[in-house]
Every structure is written in structure tokens, then in C-alpha cells.
Amino acid sequence: MIEKRDSWDIEKYQKLVNSLPKAGTIALTFLQPNAGEKILDLGCGEGTLTEKIQSMGCHTLGIDSSPKMIKACASRNINVQLMDARFLKFDEEFDAVFSHASLHWMNGAEMVVKGVAKALKNGGRFIAECGGIGNVSIIESSLINAVINAGFDAHSPWYNLDETDYKAMLESHGLKVEFIHLIPIMEPLRNGIRAWLEIFAHQFLIAVPHEMHSHIFDEAEKLMRPLLCNEEGMWHADYVRLSVKAIKTPVSA
Numbered sequence: 001m002i003e004k005r006d007s008w009d010i011e012k013y014q015k016l017v018n019s020l021p022k023a024g025t026i027a028l029t030f031l032q033p034n035a036g037e038k039i040l041d042l043g044c045g046e047g048t049l050t051e052k053i054q055s056m057g058c059h060t061l062g063i064d065s066s067p068k069m070i071k072a073c074a075s076r077n078i079n080v081q082l083m084d085a086r087f088l089k090f091d092e093e094f095d096a097v098f099s100h101a102s103l104h105w106m107n108g109a110e111m112v113v114k115g116v117a118k119a120l121k122n123g124g125r126f127i128a129e130c131g132g133i134g135n136v137s138i139i140e141s142s143l144i145n146a147v148i149n150a151g152f153d154a155h156s157p158w159y160n161l162d163e164t165d166y167k168a169m170l171e172s173h174g175l176k177v178e179f180i181h182l183i184p185i186m187e188p189l190r191n192g193i194r195a196w197l198e199i200f201a202h203q204f205l206i207a208v209p210h211e212m213h214s215h216i217f218d219e220a221e222k223l224m225r226p227l228l229c230n231e232e233g234m235w236h237a238d239y240v241r242l243s244v245k246a247i248k249t250p251v252s253a
């Protein structure tokens with residue numbers, strides 16, 4: 001679905017991305033982009049990693065379902081299309097499909113995998129890093145409790161992937177898994193937890209009147225502080241990344 005309630009704040013998002021200079025470096029290392037390759041960046045956001053891949057001499061296409069993200073990419077001369085990743089329209093066109101920190105925002109993992117498999121050339125690689133089971137579970141449960149305690153319905157916008165199920169799903173679509181690992185990472189948040197919540201947790205507040213948003217975040221922070229903020233006052237996000245490399249393998253191989 002193209003995001004109709006496109007509530008991303010691009011300026012804040014960009015600031016956070018810049019405060020995490022290592023974000024995406026592991027996935028990029030696994031991608032090993034070669035000049036001249038055609039690479040699809042699935043859920044490209046505002047294009048920081050797409051731009052990096054492009055600067056390595058690759059022909060990139062970024063897709064995202066957020067019109068604001070697409071506009072931000074276009075303003076930095078990145079080749080992009082507004083597209084829902086469940087409805088990819090590509091046929092054996094790409095040497096690699098790359099996805100960083102996006103798949104856990106997408107409902108319908110199997111439709112995405114099917115489209116990825118079809119988009120890849122034979123021998124093409126799918127390199128992804130996303131939220132795995134347990135990803136930001138302390139942040140998520142604190143937000144849900146804070147919203148419910150205030151008397152509203154709470155729904156998480158995140159679809160974290162299970163290692164075993166996802167491997168089976170990839171292989172059932174002809175993507176042979178070279179590795180799939182869950183990696184817990186306590187990521188320091190140099191700009192604090194509030195900046196992170198304001199950028200990524202706005203969807204928890206859909207049912208909450210605007211004037212109560214700040215109160216809900218205060219309450220959620222109180223719940224997560226003992227587990228995510230250390231004695232020096234440094235906040236951390238309790239990420240559990242799922243890191244995947246799979247190769248499109250012809251059915252007869």
C-alpha cells in the first residue's frame with residue numbers, strides 16, 4: 001500500500017541516520033556491489049544507502065511506499081519509484097536486491113519474497129538486514145503498555161521476521177539461503193530515545209489525541225528506562241537484526 005498517512009519527518013529521519021554512521025555497513029559488506037551491476041534497493045527510505053551503492057558505479061533503483069521518502073531521494077538525484085514492495089513489477093532484471101531496515105515495516109512477507117525472486121536474474125543475490133524476532137521488544141512493549149494505560153488501542157507497526165520461517169519461505173521461492181542469522185545489538189542512541197521515538201514510533205499513537213502524544217512517550221520512557229538507559233544516561237535500542245544472504249537458483253540446478 002502506498003502510504004496515505006505519510007507521517008515521516010524527513011528532516012528528523014535524516015538527522016538520526018547521520019548520527020548512526022555505521023547503519024547499513026554490514027549489509028553493504030555482504031552486498032559487495034560491483035560496478036555496472038543493476039541493484040534494486042527495497043524500501044530505500046531517503047536514499048542514504050542507495051546513494052552509496054550508486055557511488056560504487058552500480059545502476060540503482062530505489063523503491064519505497066512513502067511519497068515523502070521518494071521526494072527526498074529524487075531531490076538528491078537517486079533513481080526511484082513509488083511502489084509497494086508486495087507488488088513488485090520486475091522480471092529477472094536485477095543482479096542483486098538489497099534491503100536495509102525496511103522489511104519489518106512490511107506486512108505480507110511472502111508477497112515481497114515472491115516479487116524479489118522474480119525480480120532477480122538467475123544467480124542474483126538477495127541481501128537483507130531487518131528486524132528479527134524480538135527486535136526492539138522492550139521499546140515496543142513499553143509503548144503498547146503506555147498507550148493501553150492511557151485508555152487507547154495499541155498496535156505495533158512492526159513485522160519482525162523469524163529466522164526458521166523466513167529461511168523456509170525464501171527457499172520455497174527458489175532463493176537458496178547462504179546464511180541467515182539473528183544478531184542482537186544494543187545500539188547506542190547518541191540523540192537519546194525521544195528522538196528515536198519521534199521518528200519511528202508515531203504509528204503507535206494513531207488512536208491517541210495529538211495533545212496526549214508527549215505524555216504517552218514520557219510514560220513509555222519511564223517503563224523502558226531501567227532496561228535501556230545506562231548509569232551515564234546513554235540510551236540504547238534493543239535491536240535484534242536478521243541478516244540474510246540468499247541466491248536465486250534455477251529450478252533445475
Ligand code: BEZ
Binds near residue numbers: 130136
Ligand atoms: C530497526 O531498524 O530495526 C528498526 C527501526 C525503527 C523501528 C523499528 C525497528
